[in-house]
Amino acid sequence: MHEFKWDGPEKLRALLGEVVSWKSMTLSEGERQFPAKLQAKLQDLTYFQKHPDQLALHEADLRRKFLTALYKHPEAEETICLLSHFDTVNTEEYGSLEPLATQPEELTKVFLESQEGLPKDVKRDLQSGNYLFGRGTMDMKMGLVMHMSLIEKATIEKWPINLLLLTVPDEEVNSSGMRHAVPILLELQKQHQLSYKLFLNSEPVFTQEPMDRAHYLYTGSMGKILAAALFYGKETHAGEPLSGMTSPFIASFLTQEMEWNDLFQETALGETTPLPVTLQQTDLRLLYSTQTPYRSSALYNIFMMKRGAKDVFDLFETVAQTAANKCNEVYKGICKKQNVEPIGKVKVIRYKDLLNYATKKLGEAFVNEVKADIQYMEGWDEREKSLRITDKLMLQCQEIAPAIVILLAPPYYPAVNSTGNELIEASTAFVRKLAKEKFNLQIKRIHYFNGLCDLSYVSYTGNEKGWRAFEENTPVWGDSYMIPFEEMRQLNAPVLNVGPFGYDAHKRTERLNIKNAFEEFPVIMEALIHEISTM
Numbered sequence: 001m002h003e004f005k006w007d008g009p010e011k012l013r014a015l016l017g018e019v020v021s022w023k024s025m026t027l028s029e030g031e032r033q034f035p036a037k038l039q040a041k042l043q044d045l046t047y048f049q050k051h052p053d054q055l056a057l058h059e060a061d062l063r064r065k066f067l068t069a070l071y072k073h074p075e076a077e078e079t080i081c082l083l084s085h086f087d088t089v090n091t092e093e094y095g096s097l098e099p100l101a102t103q104p105e106e107l108t109k110v111f112l113e114s115q116e117g118l119p120k121d122v123k124r125d126l127q128s129g130n131y132l133f134g135r136g137t138m139d140m141k142m143g144l145v146m147h148m149s150l151i152e153k154a155t156i157e158k159w160p161i162n163l164l165l166l167t168v169p170d171e172e173v174n175s176s177g178m179r180h181a182v183p184i185l186l187e188l189q190k191q192h193q194l195s196y197k198l199f200l201n202s203e204p205v206f207t208q209e210p211m212d213r214a215h216y217l218y219t220g221s222m223g224k225i226l227a228a229a230l231f232y233g234k235e236t237h238a239g240e241p242l243s244g245m246t247s248p249f250i251a252s253f254l255t256q257e258m259e260w261n262d263l264f265q266e267t268a269l270g271e272t273t274p275l276p277v278t279l280q281q282t283d284l285r286l287l288y289s290t291q292t293p294y295r296s297s298a299l300y301n302i303f304m305m306k307r308g309a310k311d312v313f314d315l316f317e318t319v320a321q322t323a324a325n326k327c328n329e330v331y332k333g334i335c336k337k338q339n340v341e342p343i344g345k346v347k348v349i350r351y352k353d354l355l356n357y358a359t360k361k362l363g364e365a366f367v368n369e370v371k372a373d374i375q376y377m378e379g380w381d382e383r384e385k386s387l388r389i390t391d392k393l394m395l396q397c398q399e400i401a402p403a404i405v406i407l408l409a410p411p412y413y414p415a416v417n418s419t420g421n422e423l424i425e426a427s428t429a430f431v432r433k434l435a436k437e438k439f440n441l442q443i444k445r446i447h448y449f450n451g452l453c454d455l456s457y458v459s460y461t462g463n464e465k466g467w468r469a470f471e472e473n474t475p476v477w478g479d480s481y482m483i484p485f486e487e488m489r490q491l492n493a494p495v496l497n498v499g500p501f502g503y504d505a506h507k508r509t510e511r512l513n514i515k516n517a518f519e520e521f522p523v524i525m526e527a528l529i530h531e532i533s534t535m
Helices: 009-021 029-042 046-050 092-100 104-113 120-128 137-157 176-191 247-258 309-338 351-362 364-375 382-395 422-439 464-472 485-490 514-534
Strands: 055-059 065-071 078-085 131-133 162-168 195-201 215-218 223-232 277-283 295-304 347-350 403-413 443-446 495-497 511-513
Touching (some): 009 029, 009 137, 009 514, 029 055, 029 137, 046 137, 055 176, 065 137, 065 176, 078 137, 078 514, 104 120, 120 131, 131 514, 137 162, 137 511, 137 514, 162 176, 195 422, 195 514, 215 422, 215 495, 223 247, 223 382, 247 277, 247 295, 247 309, 295 382, 309 347, 309 403, 309 464, 347 351, 351 364, 351 382, 351 403, 422 443, 422 495, 511 514
Parallel strands (some): 078 162, 215 443, 347 403
Antiparallel strands (some): 131 511, 223 295, 277 295
C-alpha cells in the first residue's frame, strides 16, 4: 500500500497551510518566487523524479513564470487540463493582523479570540469551527492544492487518462499568466500527442448575492471589457470660462449615459450580466492650476455573455454619440443665453481613426516614438498607458477637438460557455447526483461564472472581425498587451469549474469551508475525473 503525501483531510489541510504561507500577491516578489517553490514540492513525487521533463517552469512577463506538471498514461491521449492561478490580491486590509494573513491556522485562532468588529455572519462561521481564514485559502490556493493531490494519486494509481496541471500568475490583474500559457498548451499537445478533453478550473464558489449559502458549479464564465474615453475640450482661464470647454463638462454626459445603462445588459440561459459602471474618472493634468481642465478620461466596466469586442464597441460608440449630441445641445443653449460664439461641436472619434489621422499628419516614426516613450513609464499600468498614448496623440491634433475619443483598455476577458456540450452536461449531472447522494449537498449550476477567470482564454469561439475591433482600438496592443486569439481558437475543448465553498474572496474575512474543502470536494473531484475517463 503506497503512502500518499497529500491524500486525506489532515494532509490536504497541512499542504494548504504551507502553500498559503508562500505569499504570492500579484506583482510582488513572492509571486515571482512561488512557482519555483511549487516545482520543488512536486519534485517530491516519484513520478516527476522519473520524468523530470514533464514538470516545467515557463516564462510569462515581468520575470514571472507559470508551471506545468503532466501526468501521462502510456496508452492515453485524452487529457484533462487542471487550471488554477497562484496569485492573490493584497493583504493591507488585515491591518495589524497582516503578518498572519497568510498563516491560516494562526489567523483563525486570533480571530476566534478577538471577534470585535466582525460582522454577525463571520462570527457565526468562526464559532462553528468549520471555517479556515486567510488570504488565498479560498481564492484560489485550495483549488491548486486539490489539483496537486489529484496528480499525485493519478501517478501512483496509474489513472487511464492524462492530467496536465497548469497554474499561472496574474489572474487577479491582467490574466497575463494565462495569456502566455496558451501557446505552451499547444506545444505540449504536439510534443506529447495530447488530445484536450476538458479544461477543468477549480475557482471557488462565489455567492450570487450577499449571505448566499448555496453551492454552485459553473459551465462557463462571463466576459468583461473596459470601454475607455478621453475627453478633450479647449483650455481657457477660469475667469473666461466660455472661451473654452472643460473636459469634465463633456465627460459628465457620457458617464451619465454609461452608468447603469441596460443597453449593455445581456441575458442568456436565464442569467443576466451586471449593469455597466464607471471604474475610474480622472483629470489628466498632474497639477492644480487656474487653467481649466481640458483633458480627462474615464473607464467603464462592461460584462458580456454572447457579445464580442466588436458588438460592445459599436454599442459604446452609439451611446457616446448620444452623449455628444446632448452635450452639444446644452452647450449651444448656454452660448445663446450668454450671447457668445460656440467654440465648436463635440464629436466622437474612435482611437483607430485618431491613430490614422495622427500618422498621416505626423508620420509613423513620431507615433511609434510616442508609444515607446509611454511604454517606458514603469509606474503606469496598461490602462494608464492606453489613455496617455491617446492623450499624447490628441495633444498634437488639437484641431479636431472638442472630442470624445473612444478606445478599449486591458484587460479583455472573452465570455466562454460550454452549456449544451455532451461531456459537460453528463459531468454536471454526475457531480450534482454524487454530491446529493453522498453528502446531501445540493449543487446548483450557473452557466456563467460571475467572478471572471482564466477559462476565458481557452475554447474561444469569436471570429477575426470581433477581435480585430479590439486590436485596432487598444493603444497598447502589440507592445505591452496581447491576447493569442488564433491559438485560443485551437484550444477548443469544453470548460467546467468545480471548486471549493467559502466566503468573502478579496476581503479580510476570506474563509474556506473546512468540511467541504477537505472531505467533500476531494471525493467529488476524483470521482468526476474517473467518470470523465470512461466517457
